[in-house]
Amino acid sequence: MANRLSHCFYERDVVAVARSLLGQVLVRVDQGRRLAGRIVETEAYLGIPDKAAHTFNGRRTARNESMWTRGGHAYVYFVYGMHYCLNVVAGRDGDPVAVLLRALEPLEGLVTMHANRGPIRGHLDLCRGPARLTQALNIDRTMDGVDLTASKTLFVERRRRRATDVASIRAGPRVGVAYAEDWKDKPLRFFFEDNPHVSTPRGPSSSHTCKLS
DNA sequence: CCCGTGATTTAT
DNA sequence: TAAATCACGGGG
Numbered sequence: 001m002a003n004r005l006s007h008c009f010y011e012r013d014v015v016a017v018a019r020s021l022l023g024q025v026l027v028r029v030d031q032g033r034r035l036a037g038r039i040v041e042t043e044a045y046l047g048i049p050d051k052a053a054h055t056f057n058g059r060r061t062a063r064n065e066s067m068w069t070r071g072g073h074a075y076v077y078f079v080y081g082m083h084y085c086l087n088v089v090a091g092r093d094g095d096p097v098a099v100l101l102r103a104l105e106p107l108e109g110l111v112t113m114h115a116n117r118g119p120i121r122g123h124l125d126l127c128r129g130p131a132r133l134t135q136a137l138n139i140d141r142t143m144d145g146v147d148l149t150a151s152k153t154l155f156v157e158r159r160r161r162r163a164t165d166v167a168s169i170r171a172g173p174r175v176g177v178a179y180a181e182d183w184k185d186k187p188l189r190f191f192f193e194d195n196p197h198v199s200t201p202r203g204p205s206s207s208h209t210c211k212l213s
Numbered sequence: 214c215c216c217g218t219g220a221t222t223t224a225t
Numbered sequence: 226t227a228a229a230t231c232a233c234g235g236g237g
Contacts (some may be wrong), residue, residue: 041237043232045232049225049231051221052232053232055219055234059215059222062221063222064221077220077221077232078219078220078221079219079220079221079231079232079233080217080219080220080231080233080234081217081218081219081231082217082218082220082233082234083218083234085232085233087232097214100232102232125234129233129234130232130233131233131234132233132234174230174232175233176231176232176233177232179230179231180232
């Protein structure tokens with residue numbers, strides 16, 4: 001509770017939230033067990049002008065309703081008939097922007113995470129990918145709209161980030177948004193360079209990635 | 214490379 | 226009401 005991120009963290013520019021979530025720790029408490037991982041990859045979705053966002057052009061439906069709430073809530077959606085993805089809503093009430101959590105470095109509850117995931121190829125695949133991390137942490141549509149600043153079962157803890165971590169942040173195009181025309185190549189995906197828990201493409205060798213400022 | 218899978222969205 | 230879409234992952 002003490003170290004939990006609060007509204008003043010989430011109610012900011014969505015790109016700033018996406019970048020500063022890197023290195024923070026996502027915590028899920030399930031069946032009395034703590035499942036936790038360090039956030040190593042995020043994507044920002046900029047809302048109404050963003051052709052890749054579920055709220056592009058002001059779309060407001062039962063599915064994306066939680067994106068319209070105040071920053072600090074969860075937005076969980078179901079896609080491809082079998083996968084759930086977790087977003088952290090950012091910005092002010094009525095500004096439908098969010099950050100997709102794409103990968104975690106597992107920290108706590110690894111045995112339970114493995115049980116939740118079932119057989120996997122290698123340990124690196126435990127939380128590497130947006131639908132893999134929700135499966136590992138047992139997050140589904142029932143967690144949609146949860147208040148991360150108050151929930152006992154889903155929240156983000158603040159960690160002190162080392163200067164070397166901040167310096168290793170890279171940006172690149174978002175994954176799986178080829179349909180988004182002029183928005184598909186914008187560098188709105190953020191990750192730690194050379195971290196093996198980041199989903200591909202990663203590292204400086206990937207085209208279109210760049211250092212920040 | 215291809216394909217499962219079904220809720221959600223969009224077109225008729 | 227019907228068709229297309231999809232912020233993915235697993236298998237070859």
